[in-house]
Amino acid sequence: MRFIISGKNIDVTSGLRTTIEQKLGKLERYFTPTTEIIVTLSVEKERQKIEVTIPVKGTIIRSEQVSDDMYVSIDLVEEVIERQLRKYKTKIIDRNQEGGELQPEFVEEEDDTDDGEIKIIRTKRFGMKPMFPEDACVQMELLGHNFFVFRNAETDEVNVVYKRKNGTFGLIEPEF
Numbered sequence: 001m002r003f004i005i006s007g008k009n010i011d012v013t014s015g016l017r018t019t020i021e022q023k024l025g026k027l028e029r030y031f032t033p034t035t036e037i038i039v040t041l042s043v044e045k046e047r048q049k050i051e052v053t054i055p056v057k058g059t060i061i062r063s064e065q066v067s068d069d070m071y072v073s074i075d076l077v078e079e080v081i082e083r084q085l086r087k088y089k090t091k092i093i094d095r096n097q098e099g100g101e102l103q104p105e106f107v108e109e110e111d112d113t114d115d116g117e118i119k120i121i122r123t124k125r126f127g128m129k130p131m132f133p134e135d136a137c138v139q140m141e142l143l144g145h146n147f148f149v150f151r152n153a154e155t156d157e158v159n160v161v162y163k164r165k166n167g168t169f170g171l172i173e174p175e176f
Contacts, residue, residue: 001036004038005020026078026082040053131153148160
């Protein structure tokens with residue numbers, strides 16, 4: 001594997017480089033030696049962010065993790081990439097495709113986990129009284145959720161309000 005490591009607003013020290021190569025080097029068993037792993041580190045105020053992109057035959061395996069410590073972000077991104085690889089493997093096997101940049105041993109090995117399978121573990125039912133989107137945002141905030149499903153009082157349709165990363169709100173309406 002070839003690492004391409006760059007930094008924005010941060011110097012990529014030899015310690016960071018070594019940690020990245022060790023942590024993401026664990027993924028070596030999944031990839032061919034020619035695989036490129038593109039890593040971008042950045043710092044914005046207190047946020048330590050790592051972005052990892054791995055182009056793999058027609059798709060991209062990518063993860064972005066943020067924390068207040070770059071080494072924690074590196075640990076988190078490694079876990080997410082590994083989970084994505086197991087899902088991608090299941091997709092390849094289901095479609096009888098070729099693995100491309102993946103090691104043949106990884107694609108062919110038996111998988112005991114059900115990571116590729118989606119399981120609904122809980123169902124919630126609730127009454128939806130009509131309300132305006134602004135009221136739904138207030139209700140969402142009161143509940144401490146990052147989205148809220150409601151019946152729009154103006155259109156009588158089911159809508160969703162959600163909190164965006166920048167702190168603003170979004171509204172999802174059905175299109176017919």
